[in-house]
Amino acid sequence: NxxxxxxxxxxxxxxxxxxxxxxxxxMNHEYMSWYRQxxxxxxxxxxxxxxxxxTDQGEVPNGYNVSRSTTxxxxxxxxxxxxxxxxxxxxASRTPGQENYGYTFGSGTRLTVV
Amino acid sequence: xxxxxxxxxxxxxxxxxxLELRCNYSYGATPYxxxxxQSPGQGLQLLLKYFSGDTLVQGIKGFEAEFKRSQxxxxxxxxxxxxxxxxxxxxxxxxxxxxxxxxxxxxxxRLQVTL
Numbered sequence: 001n002x003x004x005x006x007x008x009x010x011x012x013x014x015x016x017x018x019x020x021x022x023x024x025x026x027m028n029h030e031y032m033s034w035y036r037q038x039x040x041x042x043x044x045x046x047x048x049x050x051x052x053x054x055t056d057q058g059e060v061p062n063g064y065n066v067s068r069s070t071t072x073x074x075x076x077x078x079x080x081x082x083x084x085x086x087x088x089x090x091x092a093s094r095t096p097g098q099e100n101y102g103y104t105f106g107s108g109t110r111l112t113v114v
Numbered sequence: 115x116x117x118x119x120x121x122x123x124x125x126x127x128x129x130x131x132x133l134e135l136r137c138n139y140s141y142g143a144t145p146y147x148x149x150x151x152q153s154p155g156q157g158l159q160l161l162l163k164y165f166s167g168d169t170l171v172q173g174i175k176g177f178e179a180e181f182k183r184s185q186x187x188x189x190x191x192x193x194x195x196x197x198x199x200x201x202x203x204x205x206x207x208x209x210x211x212x213x214x215x216x217x218x219x220x221x222x223x224r225l226q227v228t229l
Contacts, residue, residue: 033216033217035219040123040221041221042118042120042204042219042220042221042222043158043204043219044219045216045217045218048216058216090157090158092158092217102146102148102150102160102163102206102208102217103160103217105150105157105158105159106157107156107157108156108157
């Protein structure tokens with residue numbers, strides 16, 4: 001049972017480049033979320049999904065796109081990277097109806113945009 | 115809107131000393147409350163959670179937290195800190211209703227342990 005797997009672990013992009021951060025979970029969790037972590041700001045919600053085919057915006061969605069074609073995968077796309085998107089990105093998942101159980105987090109992707 | 119405040123950005127304690135990390139939340143009803151720990155370069159690990167019942171909850175690694183509704187607080191405590199507890203600690207609040215039940219995090223408290 002791998003839990004939540006994020007790839008890559010590290011990435012350097014040039015301004016204007018595009019890329020996709022991958023997130024996969026093998027726990028059959030319906031709820032999945034993307035957070036970004038910046039110093040002094042904690043974790044902020046970017047996008048989330050409550051099931052395949054359903055996504056919604058979080059607190060800081062600008063500059064990011066998501067889709068959810070399967071229960072297992074929830075990729076995060078940066079269409080035109082900006083230095084302000086330099087951050088550590090975490091993917092998390094949980095089962096609906098188990099809000100009290102909390103989320104399971106991936107180990108993160110450290111992204112630098114130069 | 116739900117929110118979490120962790121007033122201490124950085125705390126330093128001596129190994130063996132007691133620890134209390136503060137967390138205050140804002141939520142319209144009784145929330146789900148969580149404490150997560152993050153070691154350098156790692157993801158977040160759930161320490162403990164409160165959702166109902168006994169207001170003093172026990173977690174992993176010897177941590178406990180007390181939910182105080184009147185103070186809107188959920189402070190994390192440990193009687194005797196070990197050097198391996200040095201990490202960043204995040205308090206989070208989650209809603210009980212709605213399909214999303216999004217987690218809102220505080221800004222974190224970095225714990226340094228001196229030997």
